[in-house]
Amino acid sequence: MQERPESVAVGVEEEFHLVDLRTRRLVPRADAVLERLQAERFSTELQRSVVETNSRPFVSLADLAEDLAALRRGVVEQAEGAGLGAVAAGTVPIVDMEALDVTPDPRYENMLEEYQLLAREQLICGTQVHVEVPDRDLAVRVAHRVAPWTPVLLALSASSPFWLGEDSGYASARTLLWSRWPTTGPPPRVESAQEYDDLIADLIRTGVITDPGMIYYDLRPSSHLPTLELRIPDSCPRVEDVTLLAGLFRALVVAALQDLEEGRPPIRSRSELVRAQTWRAAREGLEGELVDPVGGRPFAAALVVHRLLDRLRPVLEENGDWDLVAELAHASLERGSSAARQRAAFAAGGLEEVVDLLVAETRMHTESGPEKPRTRVMEMLRGYDSSADEAIVFDRTARRPYGLVLTAFDRLGPEGVAAREDRRDEVQRGLGMFFRTGDAEDRLFPFDLFPRIVAGQDWGAVSTGLAQRARALEAFLDDAYGDREIVKDGVVSAALIDSSPGMRPEGRLVVPGVVRCAVTGTDLVRTSAGRWYVLEDNLRVPSGIGYAMANRWLAARVLPELVRAAPTSSPRRAVAVLREALTHQSRALALVSEGPADAAFYEHRLLASELGVPLVVPGDLRVDARHRVFAGDVPVEVLYRRIEEADLFAAVPGLRDALAEGTLTLANAPGNGLADDKALYSYVPDFISYYLDETPILDNVPTFLCREPDRLAEVLDRLAELVVKPVDGYGGRGVVIGPDASPAELAEVRALITADPAAWIAQETIELSTHPTFAGGRLEPRAVDLRAFVCMGAETEVVPLALTRVAEAGSRIVNSSRGGGSKDTWLLS
Incomplete structure (x- = not known):
């Protein structure tokens, strides 16, 4: 049985340009922003003008949106402290090529030497969405089932009409720039992870790419995690649109998994057609026509988006995402693409007005409102590890709906809470x-x-x-x-x-x-x-x-x-x-x-x-x-x-x-x-x-019965990784948590399990x-x-x-x- 939609987690990587707030030019100042941010959540990219953020994976889209907003808040606050603005868009319009450089890293420097113009002009930012898939064999099969719908996701994200100071005539000029790399575009149609890995090995053998990390297909399975990654969208100025992309992509993946399980055939669409449909989405965004993958004919973009929503509605409803995703999609269509908003800003005030719009929209929904962090509660949370927390975001702000609780604790302060504890006793x-x-x-x-x-x-x-x-x-x-x-x-x-x-x-x-x-x-x-x-x-x-x-x-x-x-x-x-x-x-x-x-x-x-x-x-x-x-x-x-x-x-x-x-x-x-x-x-x-x-x-x-010989052998081999329990245990009696146990405790429980396997089970930690x-x-x-x-x-x-x-x-x-x-x-x- 496949994973049910409610149990499938989704995570996002976002890339942000850094611009000088005075000149509105792209600047290579990522180091100034990253030096005070957590390395595991924020990182460099090829160009020194780009900062990347990495969300935690979440089952709830609302939780994901909170994490994305907090990550943006971190980039925005550190950027503004250095006189910079953060821009989440495929491109920024004002660029001084001579002032930019790649990040000082051996891999990036080698890419500059090998790819020259492509690396120098990699002044683009994208959104990557990662969705859990049970295994890599399924991931590669899901990829070519989802591929026909990726142009629609590109259109929803299109935010790069300007390139080097000029209107490119495209809603997503980033897509044109990105497609120049040798391993981009629709994913290959393969039926197993081994076939996919063999293809990558052949590409590396040609010398065209140097490592698997240079596979940039619009969809790609992770080499080390059970996920499928969407790479086609531009960076999106508004966090709501990123949340929408995450919800739609997850639903597409889950629907494809269900189709595979039930033996339904995929949409008949060749990769050459998907590439052509991607070009059309990059050209017109949400303001023109998109090709409906089911019939292969163009229609108004809004109609194709609505057809995608209708197609995914059962999965979205089963997951509890329908109301949110439908609301975000309707709002996105009503607003129009970022590309259209940027062109309207240009008509009103030129390229500087476009940059100001992008900085403002990227900053939107990241401000710490009055219900967010306060002095005394922030002090109580100093050094707090929120990496697995339900209530606190990594920047020590409250997750929904904990604002009320943090406000109460802030009013009391540490001394007031301690006094309430005395009252409790x-x-x-x-x-x-x-x-x-x-x-x-x-x-x-x-x-x-x-x-x-x-x-x-x-x-x-x-x-x-x-x-x-x-x-x-x-x-x-x-x-x-x-x-x-x-x-x-x-x-x-x-x-x-x-x-x-x-x-x-x-x-x-x-x-x-x-x-x-x-x-x-x-x-x-x-x-x-x-x-x-x-x-x-x-x-x-x-x-x-x-x-x-x-x-x-x-x-x-x-x-x-x-x-x-x-x-x-x-x-x-x-x-x-x-x-x-x-x-x-x-x-x-x-x-x-x-x-x-x-x-x-x-x-x-x-x-x-x-x-x-x-x-x-x-x-x-x-x-x-x-x-x-x-x-x-x-x-x-x-x-x-x-x-x-x-x-x-x-x-x-x-x-x-x-x-x-x-x-x-x-x-x-x-x-x-x-x-x-x-x-x-x-x-x-x-x-x-x-x-x-x-x-x-x-x-x-996931549970292993030690009474089964094959399972017993696996449990004894992985004892330090698993939790073992007596079958008749209660109240925590007899439980041994492998990662937390001492060598002596592991040796003792190993002897007990070996003596009476039927009396024990093991579970994944x-x-x-x-x-x-x-x-x-x-x-x-x-x-x-x-x-x-x-x-x-x-x-x-x-x-x-x-x-x-x-x-x-x-x-x-x-x-x-x-x-x-x-x-x-x-x-x-």
Whole structure:
């Protein structure tokens, strides 16, 4: 199955000219701009008059646009500090060739010697868009499927009408200049990465190019990353147009992947025709005609753009990009091309007016508005590593929608935040909000004041995927303890089910029609690109709803001015969802706990109180001769179980009989640990396909079953790269993160895996996103995950409240039992 659109990340490289703000001439001053910018995000190009920026890859176009704006902000601010202007356009109109030079680099100097005029006149800037493709074989096949549409993308970006002080007569003179290099134009029609690499090797052998980096086709697969790169667009003065190009190109790539998967033929278009259509797009931009690749006939450019939008609409809607991309496309068509705006400026005031327009448009949307950086919060963020952060952009400004939070922290300052922490501790002690780890004394449940915000687009997709996953797991458990149709159909082996540590004979006692997974807790992680993965499922005794409620109430008492502005639902709604799931068959409900010795007893007390039901321990329960269950003299028909089933059955004689007779329902049902099994976790996407006949919405982390000999060998070989877990582990117990482990820890876990391979799985190491956490008077990035909840009763409903867990400094393990803390979490609709 190919990657789904929502899981495909896109990144952008932009090139910027530098001009003297007084003379408006192109100047070789890149060094003056780059010396105070991060080397990994900003770099030189062939000409010393050009600065290149590199965005992070993102799943969300809005996140990408923020990153692009911040990168532009960095170039603009440093340029203006040196008396320069930054221009994002294919060319600039005022050039003194004698004053320019190539960047002092051996490779660039060799290019100047070898290519002479081409290198000297490489005074052009482009936009490169990179889209993830699963492998290079697919990338080269996708390239020639997408190629017929690249002239349309060129027209949308056309921004280079002037060349060496004159109107070239073209909307994109850059395209003409660029096409003089020997390896430009439409990509070659090849069917494999090997065929493509052989072609490059032949080109190098001719001496025409010296290395693979000189392959400049309009589309090219990366030599070292699973991406396809679009190279045809001019640099765009407006960041909105770059975002539009990224959205359209990603959709074209995803649509091509889907066509390949489903065996649909590509558009019949020869490379000679694509080259001709590219020339026409460079000549006329958006103001003339473009060739519709489907029929091969010219139409008004706006009509061809609209046809492309219509063609891509299903993919854009599936990805959640339709509204944004359609809006950006309509706005771009209404504005017209940059080339047309430049010509209008020239008519009004000459070439200087053109440069001023380009400088102004490049600067647009990069200014730090009043909701952006402030003095005290910037001080708290000094040295902040935002390379994987959800809330902070690399220049220490706020990502949407964190402006509100940074404003609040700025008003408080470090001393004010520390004072609120004192207030937090006082409130927690008053509430008895403790958590016990191991044999240690009770400690205050670690709570960070900086809230986490899950954007509506993210939460919409995640919550739909959570409900889908819960339904599939419910169906699997019912089948695994019943007729085992999934085994008969060869999807899962009986041996894998029967050998699971979570398999319990009591699971067969659940009467038909009873929901097994009344409450599901699913742990998710988010990568720096914004991709969500399910880390594990918790269906035995999932905890956390109570702490998520308490976090909101705690935040409301400590930061009332911030929580009042939070655009998210009240915890009362979560209580209502939980109550409906637990009582949809009977109102005679009680919550059973181990009691004060349980690490999460605070949560048990809180939930019983909010639900308005008795809180009992096993010793309070009795079963009469008719298999009815009582807590004292109060009848109980549903037990919300917050205790291990083995302990409960051992402590209450007759409870198994009550379960089998149907006089008692346990929520969650005994035997649910089967679905918590880390080995069976890898089959959940298959459960979704088998039981629901649906495509999985949420991805699993790539997982290896050590019980399989080939996988075992790979795991042992890559132990230092992977995360290994016992199949029956929970709370972070037994987890070893290879990149963070010592040689002794790796040797120990190697011996354990070798001794009992079936007891272990391994997973690829996922770069968890980070989130600002206040510590020692400053904000620092900490790894986070998200525990979200689904309740199943008469309906399946995702709880509108989730628990963000926060790792300790330098750790990737977020579990509370391993020292992790938590945050208030705002789920936006």
